[in-house]
Amino acid sequence: MATSGEAYRNRAPFLAEYHVEYDSKNTMISGHLTGVRINKRMELLMNCPSCSSGETQRLEVIYEQGTSHSSATSRTRVRPFMGILPMAMAKTKTTGVTMSKAAQKAAPPAKMLYKVPIIGVVVGFVLLGNAFGSRVNSTWLVLGLVAVGAFGWLLVRRIRYNMKEWPGSYAVWEKSWMCNKCGNIFRGEA
């Protein structure tokens, strides 16, 4: 979750920019005020096996830092006219998921979705149902059988992937790191 905005600093008559990031446990992991880094969570560094840079991060951390989920509320202090008028708080609420380029690259392996094959199987059964009217319609019969067979096969493959292959891929992802210098993704020992 990231909060960005503008705030007064030391009651100075100018606006300063701030950007604060929190992890899932609401611990501040980084903060910038007019470009000055306030705080950064210390993290065990892993050297990149490709370029031996120490600027590496776990994929999970990159993904979480670069992804802001659903609702983020940013409060902005507004004190117009050089402090003559009383202080006011402006609240901005943004919803949705925004992902940085790095977060997209560091995203965990996705589970296969069942929506398309299920719709295909249902459509196939509808065609089969229509095939048996007062007399058998061979076109619909063939189309129905093909649809049920093909989408059913796709559905089984996807279920099998999610149950057998996805957990392993996810476990590998959890232990993978990315180099911020050369972009190499490698498996950490931790």
Ligand SMILES: [Zn+2]
């Ligand atoms: Zn590297």
